[in-house]
Amino acid sequence: MKIGAIEAGGTKFVCAIGDEKGNVEQQVRIPTTEPGETMESVTDFFLANEVDAIGVGSFGPIDVNKNSKTYGYITSTPKPGWKDYNMVGFLKQKLNIPVSFTTDVNVAGYAEAMQGAGVGKSNVLYWTIGTGVGAGYIQNGEFLQGISHPEMGHILLRQVKGDNYKGKCPYHANQCFEGLAAGPAIEERAGKKAIELASDDPIWDYVADYAAQACVNATLFLRPDIIIFGGGVIHQEHLIKKIRVKFEKYLNGYVTTPDIDKYIVRIALDDDAGIKGALLLAVKELAESK
């Protein structure tokens, strides 16, 4: 069986062919321009390399509610041409195969839940801190969603005493997680690339504090088995330890969680988790469509 995967990003689309276990055999990168041009190249690739189903992890916001009239659309993006674009409709029309459709963070989280740090756990929370902050929550193999997918990257947090940064979020300035702790917020504070910051720079204490607050709130909203962090910022290995210490201080024993070293962890898969997750979700969609 051949399975297809698409990681639809703001600058490029990664299209891959793989197997039902999530192994990638071949992949191409297609620049994100206008939907007409980009999506023709995408479907040309899959017409030349036939697959039984496709899994898509897309930039957003997107409509993931299967009962909605605009299910499968990219919705309110500022990206020229992509607002209200029916991605699933176009893929189905051109390729006539089952299509799984969710957010870019959800596909990576799904791979971590199924084959990464979350293996064997029923309630897996995956955060990514990179250019933005996002999260996906997988319970018994299904994504948590209500009228749409979560947007946990923008939860409101308490700004740390001493951190007077004005914030980077165009919607929430210094009030939300992304505005305080995503890569661009770190770099604007530091005046240089995050990767050039010493590991004892106080900015990391701020970032760890915001991630710890986010973990406390996620713990109290969701009661997960495990919280997995991915994304560029988490390449800083010292961060996870700092997050754990601050998490325990904030939570202060109010509820019981699994052992902290097994509760707040880094990703186990590499940064290709997204494509792997999209392949696995395509297999799931194929099974459910039968």
Added chain:
Amino acid sequence: MKIGAIEAGGTKFVCAIGDEKGNVEQQVRIPTTEPGETMESVTDFFLANEVDAIGVGSFGPIDVNKNSKTYGYITSTPKPGWKDYNMVGFLKQKLNIPVSFTTDVNVAGYAEAMQGAGVGKSNVLYWTIGTGVGAGYIQNGEFLQGISHPEMGHILLRQVKGDNYKGKCPYHANQCFEGLAAGPAIEERAGKKAIELASDDPIWDYVADYAAQACVNATLFLRPDIIIFGGGVIHQEHLIKKIRVKFEKYLNGYVTTPDIDKYIVRIALDDDAGIKGALLLAVKELAESK
């Protein structure tokens, strides 16, 4: 069919007999003393008034994870004698009928979801602000829970500029929702009963602000169809309007929600929602046990 309901509280147990539609026919109050004494009185009542199933909404924390060895227990309460008490085990042993077991806030939320403000909605969030703060989330008739039930009343929030209150939460002081906005926090700030505070007292602005932040975070974690507020503090009718205004300011249009007047609302049932929800959950448990 006769159905039983128990609202197990810290000062009293309310035991009721009702029908499968959630109508109460008879109820008694039993003081909460030692488990031996209280639970004997409870089971005596149900032995004298036979029922087909019982629904329990209990003070907590409790173990609601059916896969756990201590499912049905009250766990780490400071209440003398009740720590690690096997409430479901005792009821089943004495009465030999199906027992539904969840938190006090969950039973009230369930009634609101099924027969109150949440009728017809798939994703219902219920907050109560009273002596404490708690919440239950019901998706398609099932409670959201992970390794245990949520504890959303203790989520960390940003203290409002000008509110220098030291907080009332023994775990999180002025860092969490309950510590900032539950009844005792309002009354300690004011030096008098909440009910005696003028509706334009600035303390209400603080309370509305914390509730609005909690709604923003709940919206981004869960994406509910509706957020319903109950509890003694919400008897202040002006509060909901204040919460809506602050919610829209904080969220700043980042995600789409239902029309605000239908999204953040007060309870539709009266304060007996708890018993009604416990009856309805007993009916559900009975159906699932067959």
